[in-house]
Amino acid sequence: MPSHFADRLCDAVRSRKTSLIVGLDPVYGRLPAAIKSHRHMNDEFDADAAVDAIFDFCTQTMRIIAPMVPAVKINVAFFEKYLWEGIETYYSLITEADDLGLEVIGDVKRGDIGHTAKLYAAAHLQNPELAGLEDTLAPDAITINGYIGTDGIEPFAEMATKQGKGIFVLVRTSNPSAAEIQDFAGADGQVVYERVAEVVARIGDKPERVGANGYSNIGMVVGGTAPDVTKALRHKYDKAWFLVPGYGSQGATAEDCIRFCKPDGTGALINASRSIIYAYERPQYKEQFGEDWKRCVEQAVIDAKVDLANAMQTLI
Amino acid sequence: MPSHFADRLCDAVRSRKTSLIVGLDPVYGRLPAAIKSHRHMNDEFDADAAVDAIFDFCTQTMRIIAPMVPAVKINVAFFEKYLWEGIETYYSLITEADDLGLEVIGDVKRGDIGHTAKLYAAAHLQNPELAGLEDTLAPDAITINGYIGTDGIEPFAEMATKQGKGIFVLVRTSNPSAAEIQDFAGADGQVVYERVAEVVARIGDKPERVGANGYSNIGMVVGGTAPDVTKALRHKYDKAWFLVPGYGSQGATAEDCIRFCKPDGTGALINASRSIIYAYERPQYKEQFGEDWKRCVEQAVIDAKVDLANAMQTLI
Numbered sequence: 001m002p003s004h005f006a007d008r009l010c011d012a013v014r015s016r017k018t019s020l021i022v023g024l025d026p027v028y029g030r031l032p033a034a035i036k037s038h039r040h041m042n043d044e045f046d047a048d049a050a051v052d053a054i055f056d057f058c059t060q061t062m063r064i065i066a067p068m069v070p071a072v073k074i075n076v077a078f079f080e081k082y083l084w085e086g087i088e089t090y091y092s093l094i095t096e097a098d099d100l101g102l103e104v105i106g107d108v109k110r111g112d113i114g115h116t117a118k119l120y121a122a123a124h125l126q127n128p129e130l131a132g133l134e135d136t137l138a139p140d141a142i143t144i145n146g147y148i149g150t151d152g153i154e155p156f157a158e159m160a161t162k163q164g165k166g167i168f169v170l171v172r173t174s175n176p177s178a179a180e181i182q183d184f185a186g187a188d189g190q191v192v193y194e195r196v197a198e199v200v201a202r203i204g205d206k207p208e209r210v211g212a213n214g215y216s217n218i219g220m221v222v223g224g225t226a227p228d229v230t231k232a233l234r235h236k237y238d239k240a241w242f243l244v245p246g247y248g249s250q251g252a253t254a255e256d257c258i259r260f261c262k263p264d265g266t267g268a269l270i271n272a273s274r275s276i277i278y279a280y281e282r283p284q285y286k287e288q289f290g291e292d293w294k295r296c297v298e299q300a301v302i303d304a305k306v307d308l309a310n311a312m313q314t315l316i
Numbered sequence: 317m318p319s320h321f322a323d324r325l326c327d328a329v330r331s332r333k334t335s336l337i338v339g340l341d342p343v344y345g346r347l348p349a350a351i352k353s354h355r356h357m358n359d360e361f362d363a364d365a366a367v368d369a370i371f372d373f374c375t376q377t378m379r380i381i382a383p384m385v386p387a388v389k390i391n392v393a394f395f396e397k398y399l400w401e402g403i404e405t406y407y408s409l410i411t412e413a414d415d416l417g418l419e420v421i422g423d424v425k426r427g428d429i430g431h432t433a434k435l436y437a438a439a440h441l442q443n444p445e446l447a448g449l450e451d452t453l454a455p456d457a458i459t460i461n462g463y464i465g466t467d468g469i470e471p472f473a474e475m476a477t478k479q480g481k482g483i484f485v486l487v488r489t490s491n492p493s494a495a496e497i498q499d500f501a502g503a504d505g506q507v508v509y510e511r512v513a514e515v516v517a518r519i520g521d522k523p524e525r526v527g528a529n530g531y532s533n534i535g536m537v538v539g540g541t542a543p544d545v546t547k548a549l550r551h552k553y554d555k556a557w558f559l560v561p562g563y564g565s566q567g568a569t570a571e572d573c574i575r576f577c578k579p580d581g582t583g584a585l586i587n588a589s590r591s592i593i594y595a596y597e598r599p600q601y602k603e604q605f606g607e608d609w610k611r612c613v614e615q616a617v618i619d620a621k622v623d624l625a626n627a628m629q630t631l632i
Contacts, residue, residue: 025431025432043447045445045446045447046446046447046448047444047446047447047448047449048447048448050446075432077426077428077432077433077435077436077439078432078435080435080436080439080440081435081438081439082444082446082449083403083404083407083439083444083449083452084400084401084403084404084407085400085448085449086439087399087400087403088399088400091399091400109426109427109428109461110393110425111425111461112393112425113489113490113491114491115341116341116391116393116394117393119393119394119396119397120393120396122397123393123396123397123399123402124396128363128398128399129361130361130362130363130366130398131359131361131362131363131364132362132363132364132401133363133398133399133401136399145425145427145461145463146463146497147461147462147463147486147489147497147498148486148489148491148493148494148497149489149491149493149494149495149496149497149498150493150496151491151492151493152489152491152493170463170464173429173463173464173465173468174429175429175430175464175465175467175468176467177464177465177466177467177468178464178465179465180465180466180511180515181462181463181464181465181508181511181512181515182463182465184500184502184508184511185502185503186500186501186502186503187501187502187503192497192500192508195496195497195500196497199496199497
């Protein structure tokens, strides 16, 4: 019997004393010079060299952050760019993250009708049992697009539950035109993202999906850039973990994001990607640590944790 | 200057005299015995053997259908099941399809916010320029989930337009619970899928996206199982190609689907997957052609084309 994903998240957030998670969105051009100048990694236009550099950078970054944060979110789009070579790298990083004790969220945003959803769920949530792929691990959770409705989400929920894993369904995203469809107002006063949240909560509320800490393994993605949305959702869906993008580079503040947490600090994973992994590009760290990119990343994590902890204090 | 995707579709539909396209949803367990018994392909639990069998089956199937239909839709979920090995096979099949003169639709249903959408668009619509991947082709078009709104769709539209390719954005799907979110009624009488269609049409109506035949390269996915929806959308969006799933195994009739075509037969791609590629499981073909699975597939395409042509006659 595998452990419950939502309980593992509670433990991880408590032991690291933060809801901060780090997103890996690696772009070759922005990697540290120390990596790009390696003899076998110095050609952006060679697929092998590029994925080797990205793997090296992500692995080193995860070694720095693993003692400090509960989870890592790996955005598969940055790997699909390198087709099958990138996908192999994506799965190698999941194994590395698991070895480091990080919970791994595969940011894949898959979604399709029933039969196809089952296949996506098997591909992304089940460790493969095929000869040739047997040492490969699937992530602990993935992100899902729920526009298809219940029978496009349920196959992912079933597989996740069976495997002790989780899903986070897109409810309200953090991009400028998110309101166009997601805030579309219904005849009954409800808007579309609230409707989606209701569907997701119904799927997540099944007793076998709720862990010992009272949280479901079926969570929601809600952008930190829409703080007015936050309080209502947190209050209404007390079993949900929220995955909150937008902190840092996308402009959401610590105060905006921390409202997704309950007073004990659980209930939300607040993601920062570029502001952490490219910390060595930021003047405040560059001036202090020079070419030591790892020290920059480490300090950016520390600073973000303090920022969130301070915001939590003002909230309580 | 690449040719215009929507114009290529018009030519392909006219030359094959049908709007029928075939969907490749290959599952190892359902492949013909003649393929599964090959010495190197007879182990379902070996990744190499399984993808080799799937590649062989899909290639042979495409050789049969290529002279008869304008396009093939390849569902990437069935390949992601085999992780990077499956993705390599998916891209190999795109090259095969291109060699056979088929337009190729990658059914990938990707979607994300701006920066990530750009990366997905590069991965799925641009032929890679990287050493090690340089002979690989991206599909002619892909399917997109537009829940994110305009700035999640526009990066795909831009890349597609630049590359002479297309996208089909999910508007109304064919699954039982599609109505849950997609038919959510707005305060102004519009429902969600109509809103999405409006957003997609606005993106597709830009002059540089409309080809010589008056069609845009930005199309819509609308299930054939909701025929009441059809007429209004066809009438309202005369520049749109509709990609219509649901014909055959999912229960939409030829009459339901053909309404998406204009009187000259252009304007819709009507997809049948399992009813064609597994025709050798259907008693009507099995009795007639026995173990000759290729003859079964061929006859199923012929019958489906006649079925759609007859439905077109009753419509005119």
